[in-house]
Amino acid sequence: xxxxxxxxxxxxxxxxxxxxxxxxxxxxxxxxxxxxxxxxxxxxxxxxxxxxxxxxxxxxxxxxxxxxxxxxxxxxxxxxxxxxxxxxxxxxxxxxxxxxxxxxxxxxxxxxxxxxxxxxxxxxxxxxxxxxxxxxxxxxxxxxxxxxxxxxxxxxxxxxxxxxxxxxxxxxxxxxxxxxxxxxxxxxxxxxxxxxxxxxxxxxxxxxxxxxxxxxxxxxxxxxxxxxxxxxxxxxxxxxxxxxxxxxxxxxxxxxxxxxxxxxxxxxxxxxxxxxxxxxxxxxxxxxxxxxxxxxxxxxxxxxxxxxxxxxxxxxxxxxxxxxxxxxxxxxxxxxxxxxxxxxxxxxxxxxxxxxxxxxxxxxxxxxxxxxxxxxxxxxxxxxxxxxxxxxxxxxxxxxxxxxxxxxxxxxxxxxxxxxxxxxxxxxxxxxxxxxxxxxxxxxxxxxxxxxxxxxxxxxxxxxxxxxxxxxxxxxxxxxxxxxxxxxxxxxxxxxxxxxxxxxxxxxxxxxxxxxxxxxxxxxxxxxxxxxxxxxxxxxxxxxxxxxxxxxxxxxxxxxxxxxxxxxxxxxxxxxxxxxxxxxxxxxxxxxxxxxxxxxxxxxxxxxxxxxxxxxxxxxxxxxxxxxxxxxxxxxxxxxxxxxxxxxxxxxxxxxxxxxxxxxxxxxxxxxxxxxxxxxxxxxxxxxxxxxxxxxxxxxxxxxxxxxxxxxxxxxxxxxxxxxxxxxxxxxxxxxxxxxxxxxxxxxxxxxxxxxxxxxxxxxxxxxxxxxxxxxxxxxxxxxxxxxxxxxxxxxxxxxxxxxxxxxxxxxxxxxxxxxxxxxxxxxxxxxxxxxxxxxxxxxxxxxxxxxxxxxxxxxxxxxxxxxxxxxxxxxxxxxxxxxxxxxxxxxxxxxxxxxxxxxxxxxxxxxxxxxxxxxxxxxxxxxxxxxxxxxxxx
Numbered sequence: 001x002x003x004x005x006x007x008x009x010x011x012x013x014x015x016x017x018x019x020x021x022x023x024x025x026x027x028x029x030x031x032x033x034x035x036x037x038x039x040x041x042x043x044x045x046x047x048x049x050x051x052x053x054x055x056x057x058x059x060x061x062x063x064x065x066x067x068x069x070x071x072x073x074x075x076x077x078x079x080x081x082x083x084x085x086x087x088x089x090x091x092x093x094x095x096x097x098x099x100x101x102x103x104x105x106x107x108x109x110x111x112x113x114x115x116x117x118x119x120x121x122x123x124x125x126x127x128x129x130x131x132x133x134x135x136x137x138x139x140x141x142x143x144x145x146x147x148x149x150x151x152x153x154x155x156x157x158x159x160x161x162x163x164x165x166x167x168x169x170x171x172x173x174x175x176x177x178x179x180x181x182x183x184x185x186x187x188x189x190x191x192x193x194x195x196x197x198x199x200x201x202x203x204x205x206x207x208x209x210x211x212x213x214x215x216x217x218x219x220x221x222x223x224x225x226x227x228x229x230x231x232x233x234x235x236x237x238x239x240x241x242x243x244x245x246x247x248x249x250x251x252x253x254x255x256x257x258x259x260x261x262x263x264x265x266x267x268x269x270x271x272x273x274x275x276x277x278x279x280x281x282x283x284x285x286x287x288x289x290x291x292x293x294x295x296x297x298x299x300x301x302x303x304x305x306x307x308x309x310x311x312x313x314x315x316x317x318x319x320x321x322x323x324x325x326x327x328x329x330x331x332x333x334x335x336x337x338x339x340x341x342x343x344x345x346x347x348x349x350x351x352x353x354x355x356x357x358x359x360x361x362x363x364x365x366x367x368x369x370x371x372x373x374x375x376x377x378x379x380x381x382x383x384x385x386x387x388x389x390x391x392x393x394x395x396x397x398x399x400x401x402x403x404x405x406x407x408x409x410x411x412x413x414x415x416x417x418x419x420x421x422x423x424x425x426x427x428x429x430x431x432x433x434x435x436x437x438x439x440x441x442x443x444x445x446x447x448x449x450x451x452x453x454x455x456x457x458x459x460x461x462x463x464x465x466x467x468x469x470x471x472x473x474x475x476x477x478x479x480x481x482x483x484x485x486x487x488x489x490x491x492x493x494x495x496x497x498x499x500x501x502x503x504x505x506x507x508x509x510x511x512x513x514x515x516x517x518x519x520x521x522x523x524x525x526x527x528x529x530x531x532x533x534x535x536x537x538x539x540x541x542x543x544x545x546x547x548x549x550x551x552x553x554x555x556x557x558x559x560x561x562x563x564x565x566x567x568x569x570x571x572x573x574x575x576x577x578x579x580x581x582x583x584x585x586x587x588x589x590x591x592x593x594x595x596x597x598x599x600x601x602x603x604x605x606x607x608x609x610x611x612x613x614x615x616x617x618x619x620x621x622x623x624x625x626x627x628x629x630x631x632x633x634x635x636x637x638x639x640x641x642x643x644x645x646x647x648x649x650x651x652x653x654x655x656x657x658x659x660x661x662x663x664x665x666x667x668x669x670x671x672x673x674x675x676x677x678x679x680x681x682x683x684x685x686x687x688x689x690x691x692x693x694x695x696x697x698x699x700x701x702x703x704x705x706x707x708x709x710x711x712x713x714x715x716x717x718x719x720x721x722x723x724x725x726x727x728x729x730x731x732x733x734x735x736x737x738x739x740x741x742x743x744x745x746x747x748x749x750x751x752x753x754x755x756x757x758x759x760x761x762x763x764x765x766x767x768x769x770x771x772x773x774x775x776x777x778x779x780x781x782x783x784x785x786x787x788x789x790x791x792x793x794x795x796x797x798x799x800x801x802x803x804x805x806x807x808x809x810x811x812x813x814x815x816x817x818x819x820x821x822x823x824x825x826x827x828x829x830x831x832x833x834x835x836x837x838x839x840x841x842x843x844x845x846x847x848x849x850x851x852x853x854x855x856x857x858x859x860x861x862x863x864x865x866x867x868x869x870x871x872x873x874x875x876x877x878x879x880x881x882x883x884x885x886x887x888x889x890x891x892x893x894x895x896x897x898x899x900x901x902x903x904x905x906x907x908x909x910x911x912x913x914x915x916x917x918x919x920x921x922x923x924x925x926x927x928x929x930x931x932x933x934x935x936x937x938x939x
Contacts, residue, residue: 035479060100063107063136064198068092069143070122072362073189073385074115074428077122078441079141081109081462088441089115089141096135104128109139113429114564116419116455118189119146119218145187148216152194152209152224153179159200162207164226165672167193167265172414191247191360191691194224195266196225204231213264215247218456231273232740236302238280240310242293246360247388250293251286251805252312259285261310269308276304286805290359291316297652316359316481321393323351323365327445328399330371332815333342333378335397337365345397357387363397383424383835406450409436412488414465415458420451420486427708437482444476452484457891463508466892468933483853489538491892497814498556498623500904502531504894506936510543511562514934516902519558519589521573527590531903539937546570559588561602567617569630578658579626579641579860585658586903604630604638605665624753625685628657635677637670637690646687646718647701648726654719672698672724684753685817696749697760700724705756706787707771709733712789721796734760734768735795754823755815765807766799767827776855777815777823777838783855789912801861802827803837814880814898826885832874833866834887842883843922844898850922868928869895884929886934893933906934 047305063081070077071093077089085099101107109127114120122143129136150166155179162174170182186192194212199205207228231237238254242265249263258272274280283300294313298306307698321337325348333345337353345351357363364384365757378399387393406422410430420428444450452472458465467488474481491507499523513522514531522530523544530536550565559573559580569593571580571588572595578585581602588594605781606613616638620631626642640657648656649670656662668872672678672690680691687701687708698709702716708716709732716724736743747763757771757778769778770787778786779800779855802808808827815823824838824845836845837854845853846867853859868876875887883899896905897920909918920926 013177019316025608026075047581059103061103061131061133061135061368062096062100063109063139063692064094064096065109065124065139066094066137067122067141067143069120070115071118071143072118072623074118074143074681075119075425076113076117076429077111077115077120077143078113079109079124080112081107083108083110086112086441088851096462098786101131101136103133107136111141113427115143116218116427118187118216120144120188121146127855133637136373138163141638147185147187148218149181149185149218149220149222150192150194150224151179151181151220151225152212153222154207154226154228155201156228157207157226158228158230159203159205161198162196162205162226163198163203163227164198164209165195165197165266167191167195171197173227181222186216188216188218192216192221193264193266194226195264196226196269197267199237199269200228203233204237205229206231206237206271206889207274208260208271209263210261211263213247213249229271232275235273236304236565237269237273237306237308238282238302238310238532239267239306239308239467240282240297240312241267242312242314244316245288245291245293246316246358248288248290248308248314248359250284250288250291252282252295253280253285254280256281256283256577265314266313266384269874271699274302276302278302280307288314318356318358319387319393320356321353321363321365321387321395323353323395323397325349325351325397326447327374328378328397330376330399331373332369333367333371333376333397333399334369335380337363339364339366342368353742359387361387362386363393363395365397369399371399372732373760381549382423398445398448402899404476404478405439405443406476406484407439407480407482408452408469408484408883409482410434410467410486410488411436412465413458413461413486414938415461417456418454418458418467419456420452420469421455424451424453427455439480446476446478448476450474450476452486454486458488463506464892465938466491466509468891468893470932482498484621487935488934489938492894492936493877493892494554494886495877495886495888495894496554496903497879497884497886497896498560499625499882500884500899500901501556502879502904502906503544503554503556503560504882504934505551505554505935506543507892508939511546511551511554511565512541512543512908512936513556513560513844514541517590517902519574519587519823520594521556521558521560523560523572523589523595524593525589530900531906531908532900534908535821535901536903537906537908537937538935539939540612541937544759545596546598547595553620555621557623557625559623559626559628561568561621561623561628563618563621564601567619567633568615569604569618569621571602571621571628572599572601573621574626577642577711579624579628579653579655581640581657582662583658583660602630603664604632605663605667614845618818620681622681622683622688624683627683627685627688629681629683629688631678631681632669635693636677637672637681638667639670639683639688640667642685643718644710645702645715646724647683647688648688649688649700649717651717651720651725673727673729678812680750682751682753684755686756687753687758689751689753689758691748691751692731693765695749697734697748697751698729698731699751699753699758705742705758705772705785706789706792707753707758709758709770709787709793711787711790711793715864732760734795735793736764737764749773749812749847752811752813752825754813754825756821757815757816757823759813759825761808761811761827762799765809765830767802767808767811767825768797768799769825770797772821772823774856775822775824775839776852776859777813777825777852779825779837781854781857781860800827800837802829803862803864806830806833810878812878812880812885814882814885816882824880826880828875828887829866832876832890834869834875834878835864835866836880836885837864840922842899842919843926844880844883844885846885846897846921846927848921848924848927867897870929870931876929889933895931895933897931898929907932908935 750761759769822839826836886896
């Protein structure tokens with residue numbers, strides 16, 4: 001209609017111009033009548049649509065929007081009109097912008113902040129137009145859920161007919177190992193459970209789901225795994241169904257063993273199978289935290305068929321909804337939860353609604369009656385949500401006080417956006433156009449606490465960065481807060497700690513090192529330490545120049561070595577004995593022009609490929625005091641450098657690599673035994689170890705404390721006239737697993753060699769250590785060495801007690817060399833926590849004291865606290881130096897604690913007002929949120 005009217009208006013305007021030249025009064029009058037009629041028609045059409053306005057009478061009209069599809073738990077949807085006049089939306093309904101628009105003026109409605117928790121995408125229909133004498137009412141905002149995929153990985157499947165289901169009712173038929181995703185994605189915030197609906201047959205197998213339940217949290221899910229075990233031909237499976245559980249997990253047992261973790265509703269099957277005639281008895285070994293569960297039909301006798309009728313019925317526990325009231329001075333305030341359960345509030349304080357709520361239920365706290373005498377307006381903060389894994393729900397009510405802004409300074413940001421939160425909400429979306437100082441939407445009252453966090457790290461940052469908050473927690477005073485800093489820096493992809501120094505591989509593929517630099521091991525062309533002054537870290541810390549080659553693995557001691565993406569190796573630092581393998585005896589990296597393209601690759605020989613010599617490529621390098629070993633991609637091993645008591649495994653005690661003719665093809669490959677190759681290496685100053693391709697380990701070199709694990713103190717690898725290597729060097733006996741009554745030697749996932757002792761991470765998550773035990777580093781509650789005599793290894797050697805239900809996924813050893821035989825060991829556990837034991841002279845165990853752990857009874861297991869990495873923080877990787885420990889956090893930032901000699905912790909300080917070195921972790925209140933992350937810099 002509007003387009004037809006505008007065309008008519010244009011035609012009449014042409015006629016008017018023509019007729020104005022004709023002085024015929026009657027024609028002029030007719031033209032005026034036409035124009036008047038046209039104006040009336042345009043006014044009747046109301047607001048909205050395109051085209052020019054008919055009148056401009058100076059009146060203003062509201063711009064209304066109708067919102068639908070917004071999740072009741074989502075927050076943060078903000079609209080704008082004409083790039084201003086922010087309008088925050090919290091629920092479906094019709095809203096009007098605060099500023100009305102003058103008649104004849106344009107409007108343009110946009111979404112400037114999408115809702116989150118759960119994530120949604122909202123789109124505007126009919127966003128643009130002009131006011132035509134009436135309010136705008138045809139703008140709609142439709143919100144849809146963000147959808148994410150749900151996937152899993154299947155291993156060891158040999159049978160057929162495996163059927164996997166999710167809690168949304170979708171089934172997948174699986175016939176081989178691999179990665180799979182359900183066809184239908186799930187909305188953000190949706191709980192999910194993956195279960196085995198039908199076990200495979202031919203052969204019969206039991207497939208178990210791990211990490212199979214949780215809640216979609218703004219990203220695709222792929223952490224679930226399904227591992228299958230073949231059942232003995234005449235054995236039968238024991239299983240059943242779990243119903244009613246919400247957001248929890250617990251452990252069940254069959255016949256007081258065969259532990260099975262239940263993490264969601266659906267089918268379950270024990271890994272162990274039973275023979276016909278065997279009895280079964282299923283019980284709860286570890287109770288769930290947030291549900292009460294009972295087992296039905298839990299016992300009986302197997303009779304020539306699988307048992308699948310065991311039912312576990314769970315009901316969610318109930319939780320309190322608490323209210324904290326601030327700044328109340330009036331009387332008569334009444335609150336409600338879910339429009340019922342009246343709660344009268346007489347004064348400031350904490351209160352609880354009478355009715356408790358089950359896990360997963362919604363709560364919504366509202367004000368039924370505002371207070372009077374004096375009259376106040378009280379506002380509910382975090383008023384609604386879903387009761388989740390917390391023992392109570394805490395809601396705050398603030399009554400009519402002056403408010404102040406919470407401002408944040410952002411430094412080093414790159415990317416399209418990041419999201420900040422204050423007190424777990426009030427999303428602040430930051431982008432490159434936001435400016436350096438930004439404020440949260442919601443102001444706070446004096447006396448209120450603020451806690452600023454990064455809820456969404458920078459998106460599409462190149463290179464990837466991670467941001468953290470400094471000075472982000474406090475209490476509001478009577479002024480705006482403007483001293484909160486958000487520091488963005490490169491992500492840390494890998495890290496290694498050595499002798500009072502640390503190196504990190506960063507997300508821009510650079511390598512940065514800090515700490516002691518006496519031999520040029522920081523690769524800066526000088527001998528100045530880094531990390532002991534603030535001006536030396538961050539962007540002021542220069543990357544190590546390796547000639548533009550990308551580093552894929554680093555091992556640092558006094559002379560670091562890096563494996564490059566090309567497969568070649570470069571080493572620098574201490575070379576006083578010429579053992580870097582470069583054919584010279586001067587240190588590398590302590591003078592200008594020694595690094596970069598001037599630093600040659602280590603010559604590890606070549607092999608003939610189709611008539612052409614091809615240089616050996618390396619997948620890992622292991623370094624300790626002037627002692628190096630390289631793992632060739634073929635699984636072969638070459639070692640060079642210091643060779644005390646046969647640490648190089650070459651049948652002598654003579655160093656190799658100080659003359660050019662000793663390297664390349666002249667450097668022998670180690671004999672690991674017939675048909676054996678290596679998967680991983682670890683070396684100490686005096687002995688070396690290799691994890692073999694059969695998941696067993698061999699060690700050689702110094703054995704004065706039994707660190708070779710062979711039940712004696714005879715050195716190995718130092719005598720060319722004796723058969724000590726190859727098939728003559730035994731694999732270390734670490735005991736057996738018993739599967740269906742048959743002993744199977746433990747498989748090993750990682751080996752770590754320390755000074756005069758060794759540790760192994762077994763495939764079942766156990767950790768065993770042997771050798772010297774001066775500091776309690778073997779974790780057995782004493783200082784007795786193990787491995788020096790027959791009968792001390794194998795099943796006799798106990799696994800270290802890491803706590804009930806806990807297992808390790810990585811280990812790290814920190815030790816000195818020479819006469820100093822103190823050492824400590826750390827384990828990264830399956831829940832992302834870190835535990836350390838052994839020497840604690842400088843607080844490297846992170847316990848806020850200097851007491852050793854593991855050298856006395858009752859110090860291990862659940863009595864050994866996990867290291868406090870900060871609120872909500874877990875670790876991705878750990879590393880240990882001589883006197884300090886570092887962890888890559890789940891945020892891809894780094895924290896280091898323990899000895900801070902020469903700036904090894906990278907915290908930009910070294911000494912206090914006196915002369916004492918400022919270590920971390922040796923005194924109270926130095927760990928957790930009080931321990932800063934290392935400032936890596938943003939470039």
